[in-house]
Amino acid sequence: MPDTADLLRRVAEQSISYLDGVADRPVGRPVAAEALRSALGAGPLPDRGDDPAAVVDGLVAGAEQGLVASAGPRYFGFVVGGSLPAALAADWLTSAWDQNAFSYVSSPASSVIEEIAGRWVLEVLGLPPEASCGFTTGATTSNMVGLAAARHAVLARVGWDVEARGLIGAPTIRILAGDEVHASALQALRFAGLGSDTIERIPVDGQGAIRADAAESMLAGTAGPAIVLAQAGNVNTGAVDPLGPIIDAAHGVGAWVHVDGAFGLWAAASPAYRHLLDGLVRADSWAMDCHKWLNVPYDCGFVAVADRAAHYAATRMTGAYLVPAADRDLDPFDWVPEASRRGRATTVYAALRSLGKDGVAELVDRCCALARRMADRLATEPGIAILNDVMLNQALVRFGDDDDRTRAVIAAVQEDGTCWAGGTTWHGMAAMRLSVSSWATTEADIDRSAEAIVRCFRNAG
Numbered sequence: 001m002p003d004t005a006d007l008l009r010r011v012a013e014q015s016i017s018y019l020d021g022v023a024d025r026p027v028g029r030p031v032a033a034e035a036l037r038s039a040l041g042a043g044p045l046p047d048r049g050d051d052p053a054a055v056v057d058g059l060v061a062g063a064e065q066g067l068v069a070s071a072g073p074r075y076f077g078f079v080v081g082g083s084l085p086a087a088l089a090a091d092w093l094t095s096a097w098d099q100n101a102f103s104y105v106s107s108p109a110s111s112v113i114e115e116i117a118g119r120w121v122l123e124v125l126g127l128p129p130e131a132s133c134g135f136t137t138g139a140t141t142s143n144m145v146g147l148a149a150a151r152h153a154v155l156a157r158v159g160w161d162v163e164a165r166g167l168i169g170a171p172t173i174r175i176l177a178g179d180e181v182h183a184s185a186l187q188a189l190r191f192a193g194l195g196s197d198t199i200e201r202i203p204v205d206g207q208g209a210i211r212a213d214a215a216e217s218m219l220a221g222t223a224g225p226a227i228v229l230a231q232a233g234n235v236n237t238g239a240v241d242p243l244g245p246i247i248d249a250a251h252g253v254g255a256w257v258h259v260d261g262a263f264g265l266w267a268a269a270s271p272a273y274r275h276l277l278d279g280l281v282r283a284d285s286w287a288m289d290c291h292k293w294l295n296v297p298y299d300c301g302f303v304a305v306a307d308r309a310a311h312y313a314a315t316r317m318t319g320a321y322l323v324p325a326a327d328r329d330l331d332p333f334d335w336v337p338e339a340s341r342r343g344r345a346t347t348v349y350a351a352l353r354s355l356g357k358d359g360v361a362e363l364v365d366r367c368c369a370l371a372r373r374m375a376d377r378l379a380t381e382p383g384i385a386i387l388n389d390v391m392l393n394q395a396l397v398r399f400g401d402d403d404d405r406t407r408a409v410i411a412a413v414q415e416d417g418t419c420w421a422g423g424t425t426w427h428g429m430a431a432m433r434l435s436v437s438s439w440a441t442t443e444a445d446i447d448r449s450a451e452a453i454v455r456c457f458r459n460a461g
């Protein structure tokens, strides 16, 4: 058997050297899957195993050309944060400890770390301190949990036990969501058995936020079970739905409000931005990610529910051998869809403890200011237009007011490798999406990236 200590030291050195160089490597040039398959030894699994050190060295060499420098400072694709040093180190510990963090009895330390981290997240975001929480694999699963709790509550009110009886023959649930609802919430609706085509779409404004007047008039007169899916942080524009008016209108007719705030919920941590989420605390459930704007390694999402009983009813698990902890909060498996699971909250504990409340606010403010700086830099170039109000950390850019040119610039930027940005369609127009979500990004990174984007635009002319 190999010496585990030697192997871990070797991996630590390899990881450190990767991170030392991550800011200087091309961020994410296109690579053919066939090249990666060959570099990583695709084909039948050999009968005899390799030496562990050789396995690790092979991974390092084989993955090299297919690694995307999203841990670096100039990755602006999707909504991707890096890893704060304390969070990354805590992630290594999590693997070394190898705790089954599903229950108190299987890992008392993981349970208590998770409990503390969950309370801190509620505190930082100004959510109700008594809400129940769960750490999930991401916002999609968090949306699913929030919707499962919602489904339980609105059907229980009309005497239907959905966990026992399922949805066949159940009273109809009205589901309303903004026209710009995220694909993940639709997927969560499908998982929850509610269907994604059943939603009634509420008209949105030019930034993609629900129009409060439209929500109010569509909700008026609702009599039976109803769920409203609101969003904090449109994935293209960053727009936040007007939560206060939506919640007032929904609660007025007994509807449940779930907020999908995968990244945007973190804006509530900043005194400068929290006004955008006015009313947030009065929602019924909240879904978001820690692996996005909090900058912990993948994967880590978070869900909170104001009605603890509804949450518990939707996700609890019982079994003769599952001895419950004295305090239910200490058994994570009661609050998420998984049983056996990684102690993923350890990274959140470390991130929050290393940042403190001020540090989280500063991270949010900095990313928003950098997104604004990027938009301002790009807008000075004739022919480049910013399509959104850059209210958070997202910017939408169009080149030459032309779809083909915009797509050509996106491809050229990805090939150039200085930074990475993806594409989208906004109001029928091709656009580049820029999301500034990493703790590591500096003003110099923004300026260097903006120069590269402008250069690609001029060359693609």
Ligand SMILES: Cc1ncc(COP(=O)(O)O)c(C=O)c1O
Residues within 6 Å of the ligand: 078, 079, 137, 138, 139, 140, 141, 182, 184, 185, 231, 232, 233, 234, 235, 260, 261, 262, 263, 289, 301
């Ligand atoms: C608003 C919103 N909801 C949900 C998601 C999905 O999050 P995850 O990929 O962590 O499941 C995203 C991802 O960007 C998002 O922006």
